[in-house]
Each structure stands twice: as C-alpha cells, then as structure tokens.
Amino acid sequence: MLYINCPHCGLRSQNEFSYGGDATVKRPDLNKEISDQDWDNFVYNRKSLRGKHWELWQHISGCRQWIKVERDTSTHEIFNTLKANEETI
Amino acid sequence: MVQSFRLDGVGLIKRDKKLSFKFNGKIYYGYEGDTLASALIANGIHLVGRSFKYHRPRGFFGAGVDEPYAIVQLFRNGETEPNIKATEQELFEGLEASSVNCWPSVNFDIGAINNFLKIFLPAGFYYKTFMWPKSFWYKIYEPLIRKAAGLGTVSTSHDKERYEHKYEYCDLLIAGSGPSGLASAYAAAKNGARVILAEDKSRFGGTLLTNDVNIGNKSGKEWAEGIISELKEMPNVIVKNRSQVFGYYDHNMLVMTERISDHLPITKKFHPKQRLWYIRAQEVLISSGSIERPLVFGNNDTPGVMLSSAAKEYLKVYGVLVGKKPLIFTNNDSGYETAIEFKKNGIDPVILDTRKNPQSEIVDEAKHLKINIKFSYVVVAAKGYKKVKSADIAQISDDKEQLGKLENVKCDCICVSGFWTPTIHLASQSGNKTTFDENIDAFVPGISKQNERTLGAANGEYRLSETLKNSFETGYELSKKITNNDNKVSFPNVLEKKSTVHDKFWCVPLPKGKNYKRFLDFQNDVAVSDIEIALKEGYRSIEHVKRYTTLGMATDQGKTSNLNGLQLVSKIENKVVPAVGHTTFRPPYTPVSIGAIVGREIGKHSKPTRKSPMHSWHEKNNAVFVDAGVWLRPRYYKRGNENLFEGSKREAKNVRRNVGVCDVTTLGKIDIKGPDAAELLNRVYTNAWLKLPIGKARYGVMLREDGIVMDDGTTTRISENHYHMTTTTAQAANVLSHLEYYLQLVWPELNVNVVSTTEQWAGAAIAGPKSRDLLQKLFPNFDVSNEGLPFMGYMEGELFGVKARIFRISFSGELAYEVNVESDNGNFMWEKIMEIGKELKIQPYGTEALSTLRIEMGHVAGSELDGRTIPYDNSLEGLVSKKKDFIGKRSLSKKAFSADDRQKIVGVIPLDKKTSIPEGSHLVKDSKASLPNPKLGYISASCWSVEHDNPFSLAILKDGKNMIGKKLFVMSPLKNKIIPVEIVSSHYVDPKGERARS
C-alpha cells in the first residue's frame, strides 16, 4: 500500500486516496476551437507510461483536495507531491 | 497410552499440564507446550498423511513453517479447518485432527495405487493425459482428480470466529526473534526507538533454544528470556509471539497475522481468533533465520526421514525422540550437533558424512563422545514403506560420481542436513535484488529497494558472535538515525563451537540398475526425474519448469525444495545457479486464513449501511427494504399478505389518485456557495444557468468529457450566491469529486465552494393531486398556491416551528413538492405529514412505486443514464445549450453521436397488454431470424402502468424517433420469452407534463 504525502495533511496511506489519472493532461479552454484529433487525445488517448510520471490523486477520505503525485509506475516509488495549483516540473 | 518417545526432564513443555487429543479418531496424550507434531512423535506416530500425487505415506519432515508433509484437518470448537501444519499447531486439550489426502484411511489408501503403477506419473502427466478426449474432462477426469487431490476440506458453514484488523506504526519492525532479532530489537529499544518484534512461534529465541551456546555467561535460552522480559516492560516496544510477518509491500508496509486463539480450545469471550496487522515501519530488520536443506537420495520421502535440525528441536524443545536408532546424513557440521544431542540423551546415532576429512571443534566433540562416524559415506536409499526400517548406504568417491558396495544398516529415522538456506522471502518481496553466495550455495539479500536490512542467518551469517555483533550495531545505528539518541548497550561475551565448511554435495547418484525416486519437492511429489523430463521437453525458464512440474508450488511454497531444484536445473543445463535464477517470492510467506484477510468486513459490516432519519418509522410500518447503494430504502410498505407487485401498485395508484409521501433523504445534496457559483453550474450542466432567479429550481444534466450523461438532478438558487444541488443517490460521491476536480484543477479562478450536505437534510417527496392541500395544511401561514409557489419554485417555510425548505419539483410527474428539514427533525416532519395527510388518504410509497411512476411518465433515471447514453438518447437534447460551452459538449459533435439513426428512448407495450417485459431484454425485428439476431435496442426499465393498467417499459432503441408505431419483438433468452410489442412514445402518461404544473 502506497504511502502518499498529501501536501495539505502529511503522510497518509493509499486507502484514503482515489486515483485520478495523468496530471499533465490539460483540459482545452472552453469555447475554443479544437480539432477532432486534439479533442480525442484529450478525452481518450493516454500514454501508459512505465517509469516516472505525474498523476492525480484525490484525498477523498481526508482534505478532499486533488493533488499531484510524481510516481514511478513500475517501482511505485513516490518522488514528489504537489498541491493542485502547483505546476509540475 | 504411554508416550514412549518422550524423554524425562528434557524440553520446555509443561509436564504438569497433561493434555488429551484425538488423531484419526484415536486418543493420545501430550503436554502443554507441545505442537501436534511433537505430541504425535512422542506417541510414536510417524504416518500422518499421503502425498499429493502418488499418495505415498507422509510423516514429519520439519518442525515449523517449512513443513511439507504433515498437513492435517483440524477440528476445534465445532468448526473445521483444512491445511493446518501439525508442526505449527499448538496442542490444546481436546484437539482433534485427521489426515488429509487419503481415502479411505491413512493406513490403507486407494490413491496409493498411483505409487505402484509401473510408470510413475511424470511431469506434465495431467496436462498430457487428461486432455483427450475433450468430453471426458468434465464428466470423468475432473471429478476423479478432485476426489483424489486436495489437502483437506473447507468448511461450508459460517465461521463464527471473529477476526480483526489493526494498523500500527513503528520506527523498527523486526521479523524474527532469534539472536539477530533480539539483539537488534534490544539495542534499538534501549536507544528510544519504537520497536515491534514479531515471532512466528509461541516461544521467543529461535535457534538459541536449541543451539549449545553461551552468551554473557548464560545459556542461549536464558539470555533470550532475559532480553524478552526486559523488552516486554518497555513502553516503546511491542513484542508479539505467534505472529508471522508474511508480506512486505510498497513503502515499507508489512502485514502480519497474529494467531491469538488458535492455540486455545475455545476463543475467549470478546477475543478475536486472529488479528491482521498492517504495519508501516520506518525501517525493517529481517531476522527470519534459515531453513535446513534436505539431501536428495532414493526414497527420501519415507516417513522417518527428516531434517536434522527438526530432530534436534523435537529433542531439545519438546523432549521427544524422533527415533531410537538414528542415522544422521550430513554434508556439514550441523548434523553433528543433532548427533551429539542424541548421544547426550543415551541414544547411539550413526553419522554418515559426505566429507572426507572435516576438521572442527564440533567434529572433534562427536569423535570424543565416541559417536560412530563414517566419512565419505552417503545414504543411497531409505528402506521401509510406512516408516524407515533401514537404509542402504555406500561409500562415495571423491568426485561424488561412484558409489561403493551397498551396505544395509538398521535405523528408525534418517536425519538429513544439506546445509542452510537463508529465508530471504521478505527481503525479496520488498524488491531486494538477491545475489547468489557461492560460500553457502544459496541466495542472500543484495541491494535493498526499500528501508530494509537482513541480519544473521537470513543474511547467510551462521556464526553467532558475528550475528550478535552486527545486530547490536544495526539496531543502535538505525535507532540513532531516527531518534537522535546515543545510548549504546554493551556487547556480551559469546562462546560457541567453531564449525568448518560444508560439502557442496546435495544429490546421491543412483546405483546401477536401481531406479529409486529421489524427491525434491515433498508436498507435490516432484522428483529428480520430473525435472529431467521437463528440461528434455524444452522447458528452460525456471518459472516454466516450476509450473510444469509444480516444483515449489504447494502450501509450503518450496521452502525446503527450491534450492535443490535450482541445483539440479543448473547441473543439467550446465549453468551456474545464479544464471538459472530463482522464482519470484510472493506474499504470503505462509498461508493466511481468509477470515484474517476479510477481518470484520463480513455480513452487514462488508459495507456501511446508511439509514435515513425516518428509518425506524419505516420499520415500524412494515417497510420491505432494498439496498440503494449503501443506503437502505423502503421498497414498499407491506399490507397484510401483499407482495411487491401488489403493494407497489397500490402505492403508485394512490399517488395518482390522492397523495403519497416518499423518503428522498438519500438523494445526494451539494451546497454550492460563492460569487462564481452560477458560472460553475453553467459549465458543468448542459443547459443555461446564469439567469436562474433566486427562489427558483432548475433541472440539469451533467456530462462527462466524452459526452456521456453522468448525472441529472435539480439545483435551486437559495440566495444570491448560494445554490442547493441534488444528485442521484448513486452518483452523489462522484458528482462531488467531479465538481472538486474542475474547481481545484481546471478552473481555480472560480470563487466557489462545494460541500456535501446529503446527511444534513431529511427529505420527503409529497406527490399527487392532493399534495397542495396537504402542503397548505402543513404550512398554514404560507402561500403555497400555484401563484405563490409555482412549478420549479422554492420557498423557505416553518413546519410547526421547524425550519423547512420547500421545493416544487416532481419526479413522479404529478403535482409534487419536496420538503427538506434538518436531519434531526426528519422524523418529526414525516410523522406530521402522515398525521395531517390522513384525511387526504395519504400513503407512504417506496422505491418500487417511485419507479413505476417515473417510468410511465417517461422520466429517465439510472437505468437509462447508465454510462452509455448521451442527452439525445434520453430525449434530453432540449436541455443542451447551443450557445455556451460546457463539460462534454465538444464530444457531442462526434459522428456517431449525431448519426441520423441514433438510438433514442421509446415506450414499449406488449401487444397482448398482459405479458410483463423483463428488464434487459433485447428488441429485435424478427423473432425467428437466424442467430445472432441483430439487436435493435434493449429494455431499460419495466413497470405495470397504474394509469393504463397494463405493462409498460422504456427502451433505448436504434433510430427510436422513427420507430414509434412499429411492431417489434422483445426477446429474453434468460427468461425464455418472446413478446410481440408495439413501440410508443416514452411519455405514456400526461405527455405534455400538465399535472406537475397544475
């Protein structure tokens, strides 16, 4: 079970969190023209990366904040966590 | 019966506590402190089971978790449990156990015919033999194999025992209480660290209980006892026996089972049987010791052949002789220690040492005691069927290829020692890259991935002095790192006998003309010849060899067999062992009972049960409840002998005719506040929200980004910047997360707060033509006329002194209102509604009537908004704004979503107006078309229309808008029904929606 450092609450076990997908996906602005391909990439297409990547988790049984977690998908090592409004490096 | 193999005055058992127990129906006696195994051996019982494949007689091989043979069925306090190792099960008064895997009895076993078949069942036998003819599998092969195989019977009755889970945190978790565990725990605890010390067995001390050593002028056992009693007194230390750390998971989370009551005849009141510990440790010290390796020779699975360390443990801990004429077969000094213990207790052992001329203190001591030692000698084959009677032995050449002349020696047990295998399971589970140590012919932990270190024998260090030195140092260092304290305990003086190197010999060659089975894996009957076949047939990867031959796959997971298997593969393949590699170690290290894993989350505790504040009223009024997510909701209120159909019909009719009241507390409620609240709603709902006046409600539909409907509900503007959103019961949590996602990550510029208020409000829906009359009586001082409180209006009122929110919204399609009061007042509200509604013929109605009402009105709900439909499919396209953007809008322009013949909701009526239509049925054009019959749509919801008094269903149908008036067939192969139907509008009652507005 992962041990996730919520930037708001501190270290908490994985069972307090729910996974929320790739944190680097940016929703296109509302009311903006966008090609079918770009939209499909946003809605459906995800890289199933092996290794370090940024993902979203929500601390549902805690502060309810969405946070960004830098994790290695093969080793489960967590390198960094950020608040929702902090930019990934 | 006399315990004829019990020694007087030896061992750690309680002689004054005699216990009786039954094995295979016979009564025996043992002592408190015995295991079932030690007590049986004390009584001379060595035949306890049959092997898995050949049903060969099985005795005892070890004295602990590594035991591959002695698996029994246990009976305790009216319950039965399979797969119990007799070597682990502590004896209690009245214990009953029986052999498994033998039918009809352990002494006469029909499956043993396998054993006498000319050709043994070779590797892959099952795969090869039972595949053809295919039809034989279900009827003949599978039942036959099932009867013959297996290691016990699972109880089919409910487990009355209680199991608990516990979460714990510590600085150092130490797995194993042998010398390294004790030393490191002591050093760390004395330096202020929070320590958990876990011992699998009932006694602490590990090898200190059996090895002849001296620490600080005390025997190993005394020293261990001293350390433990001191640790137990310390507030920063948790000391647990009967506790197996079986799994090492991510981020230093380890899981341990504590067997609290398994050693007692009955679980004490309010005690659990077992407790599962989830331990998050800063640092983990693995001090799990090592397991002796077998030597491989002919018929080495005969009862009476066992590990020499086990023989020593039975003697020193339990005062039990495994035999009175022991033959010790060893390739290292450990066998000598066992022989010396026999000799000291008046038994004359014979040692066969594969080495030519070993020189060490231990060997010298054996010589000094005049023990008969034969150097360069091996056991070629054990003789005897149900118990060892003698052994064929022979001299072996220096290159270990040639056997001398066979000699037969009488013996009643053969104690083998093929050196020691470190228990690296936990380290390997943690992700440690293990390495092969040539000096000990075994894998040891290498580079750590997590905060873990392995000490002592588990790390391949078999010298006590070195082990203690390292362990004291490690415990001190790690604790210093964590606590910043600097209290070092002094290191005791250690005396131990020095041993010399072992012989890299593990498998006795077959003598000419003999074809003895030489077993590697004792539980699964995997012999040398099986591995040879697997390799001949082309299996190369050790993982494949394992699965093809079942080497190391049984409940003991190859604790004694894996390394010898690897040695064999590497020898045949002409590779070094590390090049072959070992199979993956996975948790659990030892079997864990399902009860412990499940814990308290069984029955009604498997998920939380949420009840509305009016729940007890519903109960008192004969509500029949239904699970709605985690909520319990009244399905209908049973009157007399009514069934669901009759009751719900009555309730629904009464809503259409008079007035009904339904508990809608379970609806998700989200409080939304902030200057940008309207903007948020405008972005997440498909329709326009910026101009909703204060005191008005609006229906809205939410989409996912992919255009699929996520949820629907009404949101009401309470005041300038304050909205009250409702969601469906099922989606409440998801919708909240959805809103939080967009507010926190996508539109942080919006100044809005959202919070769930589902539990803050109790809700009652009042529906029916007389609902306004009822509302007026409930709120006599408020204007609830059609002008005062119009359709989709909202007002705040006072219900006999209680603050209330009144929404004029309708799910049933009738004139209807929803009244919300604070949860604590829910029951008061409900009782007032029932009391005052009496003269209006009010009846409560449940979810079934609620469904009927909404279905015949054509209102969509969860069964249509099922994660596969877009607004158009549900005839909700009128709510989709063309002017503004919203979540999911871009996806709606996809080709498939705007196709001309896109599926759409329709109504379905059986032509005979009688036959009910099963939900989930398919709609087809031709009921007799060849399969697969093209599916045009599916029935999403069915009811008995109370308005028209015939069945009515909703369906999602391809090209639905052009299908009205067409005749189709409903097919339900599950219910074996074909029903001719007519497609009609989904709005079967009041299509213009006039009632709700009246």
Ligand SMILES: [Zn+2]
């Ligand atoms: Zn948090």
